[in-house]
Amino acid sequence: MAVESAVAQAISSIPDPEVPVVSIADLGILRSVDIDEHAHTVAVTITPTYSGCPAMEAIASRIVFEADRQGYAADVRTQLSPAWTTDWMSEQGREALRRFGIAPPGAVAAGESRGPVPVAISRHVVTCPHCGASDTTEISHFGSTACKALRRCNACLEPFEEFKAI
Amino acid sequence: MAHDPAVAEAADSKPCAAYLLGLADDAMVYAQRLAEWMTNAPQIEEDMALGNLALDLLGQARALYPYIGSLDGTGRGEDDFAMQRSERDWRNVHLVEQERGDFADEMARLLWFSAYQVELHTALTGSTDEVVAGVAGKALKEVRYHLDHASLWVVRLGDGTEESHRRMQAALERVQPYLPELFDDDEASVGAAGRGVGVLPSSLRDAAVNRVASVLEQATLSMPEPSKWRSRGGRAGIHSKPMGYLLAELQHIARSYPGAAW
Structure with a gap:
């Protein structure tokens, strides 16, 4: 054992x-x-x-x-199927991301809409991993890797990456 | 021999291989075109964004090529498909092989191609073939992001300045002749759809058009009239002039240094 x-x-x-x-x-x-x-x-x-x-x-x-x-x-x-989802990420993993300065992914359901894709720069709340403020803006859909987006905190003005919920 | 299940299965998998090759080649060739934007996009975030989209598409093609090689009995791997085939052996539509124009041209192409891919992969998640359904389930999550990305830009440019509006509208007119080909039912797709492995391209048209139409409405742009001339032949291996140049660049190293490894 x-x-x-x-x-x-x-x-x-x-x-x-x-x-x-x-x-x-x-x-x-x-x-x-x-x-x-x-x-x-x-x-x-x-x-x-x-x-x-x-x-x-x-x-x-x-x-x-x-x-x-x-x-x-x-x-x-x-193995491709079932397709990986950020919902499989552990609590411990999410906490480690946050401490590293990457906002962990939210729940996937919001991004699974089947209708016409809503056009909006930012349609979900992402909390700044540095100061905890929820007033943040998406700068780019895509960050340094496919799995991350680039955001900026409007409170502390620090840029940070967000692990995208997929 | 006609009743030998192995022989029957082999004969059965050929049309599916031909169908899947069209899908894989669309992804591979468009990945190559999108990758050309790296260091050429209007802002550094866009270099990364289009590079990421290219990577998603490259991954989709890589997942399909070895499977196609097993279905068609040739045993070819991903490099054989990508690096060793001549122009007439490629099955992608003309839309993806066209040279990149300005940024509006690319967003017009990306909007249409990703709207098509969202519908395609949504349908293919119900494929009777486990591998195809698996690749589609994975790809669907990615192409939704591609569509969202293109939509954001089309709205921003269409509902932007007078010049950005004019150029975005002109870009939509330029891609128009290449769209019908995406939704043509050819022999391979009819065969694959009949077996429940694939889906008829024509069945995806209305939903894809609706997706684009709703974006164009928000962007204050209008849907172009059908063009008099339209592209044909990509799925049969007949390509337009830019394809040869694209392949020359894509395959240069692999062909100049056979067996090169790194």
Whole structure:
């Protein structure tokens, strides 16, 4: 049991290459870890945040590396369905993002509208991770990575990134 | 032999492979065009935004290519499809291969293409093929953002200054001839739709037009009249002049240095 949790723990705590304050488990990228104690192998399933997420290969090779350090051969599978959603992000992950200066994602339901796309610069409240004010403005739909938008706080005037709810 | 399930299945998957190749090539070629905006967009945020959209589309194409290679029996991988095919083997529509014009031209194209893709992927989430449904479910979340992004810009430019309005309207007129091709039912799409794997492009038209129309209304722009000339042939591998130049740039390294790895 101790051995099993060691390899699972090593894989779960791998940091996301683009947002290193959050682990792949806390982000919801890590979908399953199946350990075979006899064969010393581990089957790992991961899912991309976005179709073109360039971090997937780095994550996969890190999983192989960490498993190997624990004496296991890892077989990493990428799975698209069900599609990743920010709702899979853990509370701990959200808190880590906030402390790092990235506003964590809100609930997805708001963005799932099926009707004509509402045209509005900002249609949801995002709280500034620096000062806690809710008066913030979207500067750009897209930030430094596909999963983030760029915003500015109208109270403390600091720019910050928002993890988009998808 | 006609009753051999393996043979029947292989024959069955060919039309689906041809259909999916059209979808993957649209995404791949438009990713290449959008990527050209990086360092060329009107503001640095837009460099990043269009680069991100390109990445989403590239990811959609990458998810489909190896699957198409398994369906058509060739076993080709993503690089074989993207880097080793000649112009006549590409199945994208003419809309996505046109040279990027000014920023308004790109927003007009993006508005239409993303409205089409939102309808397409909404429909494909109900595909009988698990892989196709999975790719569509993922892509749908992304293309909604693309449509939102294009909508914001079209409203901003259309309902902006006299010049931005005039140029946005002119851009809508310029993309008009390339739109009907998106909604043409060809043999491959009819075959794939008949098997429940794909969807008839013509069935997506009205909803996509409605999406665009509601944006144009807010943008104080008008829907152009149907053009006299319209593009044809992309799904059959007949392309327009810009396609050759696009492929030359896209494939240059892979073709000049066969087997190059990095």
